[in-house]
Amino acid sequence: MSRLALILALAGAPLALEDAQAASPRPQPARAPALARSCVIKPPDVSPLFPSAEAPETAGTDDSKDAGDDDDDEDDGDEAVPGLVLPGSATCLAISGTVNAGLQYDSYRIPKAGDAAPRPAYSWPTSASFRIATSQDLASGLRVGTAFEMMLAPSKDAPDTVTISEATVTVGTMTFGLADSRFSFWTGDEFAFSARLPGRNVGLIAWERDLTERWNLALSLEDPTLATTATIPTVNGRVPDGIARLTYVNGPLTLHLAGALRDVPASASGFGRAGIVGVTYEVEVGGSPGSLTAQIAGAIEGAAYIGSSLDAAIARQILVPADSTRGFSAVIAARREWTDEWASNIYLSRYQISVPFVDQSKGKLRIDRIAANLVWTPVDGFKAGLEGSIAQTNVALASRVVPASLGGRLLSAQLFIERAF
Incomplete structure (x- = not known):
């Protein structure tokens, strides 16, 4: 073999080797398993x-922008809910x-009830809530989400009580389903007495x-x-109630203004209405953060x-849908x-309802309440505390049978623990 032929043969050997490797199946690398990714709703x-x-923009824009981003993250943290994106x-x-x-202790003082008044008693109130929420951003930028929450608050009269607190679908700025009224402001969730009761909800279409x-x-x-939670009985209007709400937030100040207009066929005017003004101001006392809240609402x-x-848990045992009512409620709270x-x-707080225009039952319901607690939160998601309240209920409704336990003074105290996950 000539030297030229030998050189050509050696030069073609790598090409032949590549062709052979290409002809033979090449093992594929194993794919890494898909894992769930964290996300935030x-x-x-x-x-x-x-x-x-x-x-x-001024000098030092980068630093101020980074600080602003950090502040935004902190602000979103109050409403953000961590979740997972499944594979x-x-x-x-x-x-x-x-x-x-x-562990709760209740003591009653009802002078006119006699032997019908409940005796002081201890109880072990428990409650649990479970919530599932989803969120997805479509290619168009539109966000679609759902939320479902149920609450279990058993009692000796209803040990298997399960209440649907929320069931909504959100498309962009629209919300449909069962949720808290856009009218409401202060709910008292900082108190175990209120937190164990499902918030009053309504069926709604909101923007x-x-x-x-x-x-x-x-x-x-x-x-x-x-509504699926405790609410005051009311007649069914021919059209849904209309709610308009304005909220103003400026640093430590939050202002809430809302009005409601509803159809009441049995009313002389044909309409019912309600209004509310609420304000919260965050303050520092002695270097410690706190807040003051005031709210007043009226309704015809x-x-x-x-x-x-x-208040609704008591009023719903006394009032009936046919009652023509007018009244107000007011709250002052501090943290x-x-x-x-x-x-x-x-x-x-004070809650007062008058029934002035019904022949078979005229009168007034008034509830004055003061409550305070001390809460220990050693880690996120766990808290324990001591809480007490005094409620004075005056019921004066003619021709209306009122449970003996609702009139007079109720003193309640409890030790509680709460675990969130």
């Missing part, structure tokens, strides 16, 4: 309808809940949008007769929209965080 970032002009899915799924238990960086507008059509033929869940682990809350 939070309100959609929708620009205000009337955005304000941006301030001109093969683009939907964020979040599961959460709470378990609350305690919500920021008008500016500080003003938010919500409009909704609501039906209190579709709209009793379902005023008062707390505790003080003494350390990172210890905080206290106190509130004073």
